[in-house]
Amino acid sequence: MLNKSNCLIAQSGGPTVVINSSLSGVISAAMENPNIDIVYGAINGIQGVLSEKVIPLNDTFKDKTTLETLKTSPAMYLGSCRYKLQKIDEDIATYEQIFRLFKKLQIKCFFYIGGNDSMDTVYKLTQYAKKINFEISIIGIPKTIDNDLCSTDHTPGFGSAAKYVATSILEIAHDAYIYDFKSVTIVEIMGRNAGWLTASSALARNTYNAAPHLIYLPEKPFSSSDFIEDINIMFRSHKNIIVAVSEGIKDENGQYISSQSSLTTDSFAHPKLSGTAKHLENIIKNMIGCKVRSIELNVLQRSAMHIASLTDINEAFELGVSAVNNALNGLTGKMLTLNRISNSPYKVQIGYIDIEEVAAKEKTIPLSWINDAGNDITRELLDYMRPLIEGEPTIKYKNGIPEYLSIDHLK
């Protein structure tokens, strides 16, 4: 057990609608714990640590209602960054600066909520703490709509994004079925290298809705000629075809299908994609000639709290609580994980894994969960995803729009 101390929380990477639920869990558990004094939040992730933009949170969240509102507010209350830490021996000054602040603020627990790039940051900070013998618990709390973190059954944020995707596909299907002529609707879904979120579109299927009729994932090479054939075969039994496609589908040579010319990279050297659906729309236009439209679900996949999964919100919150308890027990250099104990009834347990096992690695869909033709998923994958979108939170509304927590401090 550590002595009474302060803790610091930060968020990093792209938002999910439940990243604030985890933050709410951390703040809630830390404020209730007699061994923790001040709960600090760094604004804009590790960048805020470097620029000393760190604020105490105790006063803001002394009221339980505010913590509840935080739990159901989208995106990131503490802001984010895309800052990549260099290796320790390449840029030791940055590490010294970070730990100077840790010392100054008497930080004994540091929680970083993020995806695989953020876990890389957790890994490097843990290494440095060990190197200089700094007594601190550093714990990574997973989040990503992409569901591509290793060693955890799934990631917080995925379930809610999946619920948004499935609901949107169902509503798009209702919209598409109204006209009495052939049509193809192509829906582009986020996911650079992992197709989990695109696969979740299959959760839209019910007794009367077969959409999405075709699903294309980055895990299997995409062939334009197979695509045309798939559409033509599907037209034999369906008038209006809905296609779910991942932004990151690639051809046999590993080249992104989206227009190559507009390809740029982000600060982690990941290619930034756009226009995959548009490209497929043009293929249909030129090769089949029926009515076709493309829809990019865009950032609402990761920010539409109003249609979040209650299961996801609660799991994210519990991970935050568990992070505090584990840190006070001296755990460090770990990412917390969700381990599925049973599927029916659905039950998870929280565990943890050495951070080097997950840092900067990606988990893609096992090929055995994709059909042979590469245009649909298997029942196993459906069964895996189904419990994650269950349950609807109670969202408060004011003047007809959701009442979220103010993020004035980010301006």
Next chain:
Amino acid sequence: MLNKSNCLIAQSGGPTVVINSSLSGVISAAMENPNIDIVYGAINGIQGVLSEKVIPLNDTFKDKTTLETLKTSPAMYLGSCRYKLQKIDEDIATYEQIFRLFKKLQIKCFFYIGGNDSMDTVYKLTQYAKKINFEISIIGIPKTIDNDLCSTDHTPGFGSAAKYVATSILEIAHDAYIYDFKSVTIVEIMGRNAGWLTASSALARNTYNAAPHLIYLPEKPFSSSDFIEDINIMFRSHKNIIVAVSEGIKDENGQYISSQSSLTTDSFAHPKLSGTAKHLENIIKNMIGCKVRSIELNVLQRSAMHIASLTDINEAFELGVSAVNNALNGLTGKMLTLNRISNSPYKVQIGYIDIEEVAAKEKTIPLSWINDAGNDITRELLDYMRPLIEGEPTIKYKNGIPEYLSIDHLK
């Protein structure tokens, strides 16, 4: 009072999430009324009348629960069409065919739920009925997310679309504010010539959120140089700028800003637009060079029942009920209207107007409700819109997705 008779309902034009609420109102009132025997629905609007795709609805909806589910199911249970009736003297055979079916099925009331093009159909059918002395009540029930129908305070479908737009803008703002660098997010909203739906983005503003910071509507000419200046001025006080832009903005010469090359027309000779936000994104990229992205809200604006306005749903339902009662009182050749009696508390009364007053006409935003700079709306317009998005319906969920009514019969 007409003698006991059958009635026919059809839907036409683009979907809204409450067009089935009106249908539910019609079916509910018609089935309860002792003067109506069979309630028929035409599949795919007037096209279904022409091809005799007409189904009796009494059995399907004898259960109140099914009517309730219909009331909160998006898009169009009876399907739609974009069929434009020619003038009577140009194509009398079509009219004869329609009225042959009316006679055969003993239709004494015909209800057409639609927008301004559908009201044109109602107008022409009324003219023909008068011409041949056919005893029938033909009533138009308004719907359109565009809110561009004349003679009614607002149109069913607008409030729900506005609630979706405002909620999405708020969630996009939460997503945009997380990074500590300048950015512009351009959100493209539906509306060919009327900016009502784009204006509704302003309902996203609250105590901490000023987004959308700029609003561009088709009612005022758009100037690229003014746009750049607006953005630069806004950057003095805001880091992350959200722009709401109508798909239909035009330059001083009345030319659509969206890429001219891809301009095609639909069967009513309306130009089909795409890419306005993309065009603005490129302007920012080239002239300012900060991070910029564009988002098209796309068909979810008109199909996202899960975030519908309860006020809208209830008004649409009541219009359906009123249509039946008015038809049985012999009313014909009218479109029902919503007349606002009071704004606070918000109160509307149902009225009606001669169909020729509304057919194929468009109501745009009064210029006095747009600011002088042409980049925002006035408080009057905000006050007008605010009550329309109030209230949240109870949507049933099954397996994590909304439970809507099957549309298997449209396949």
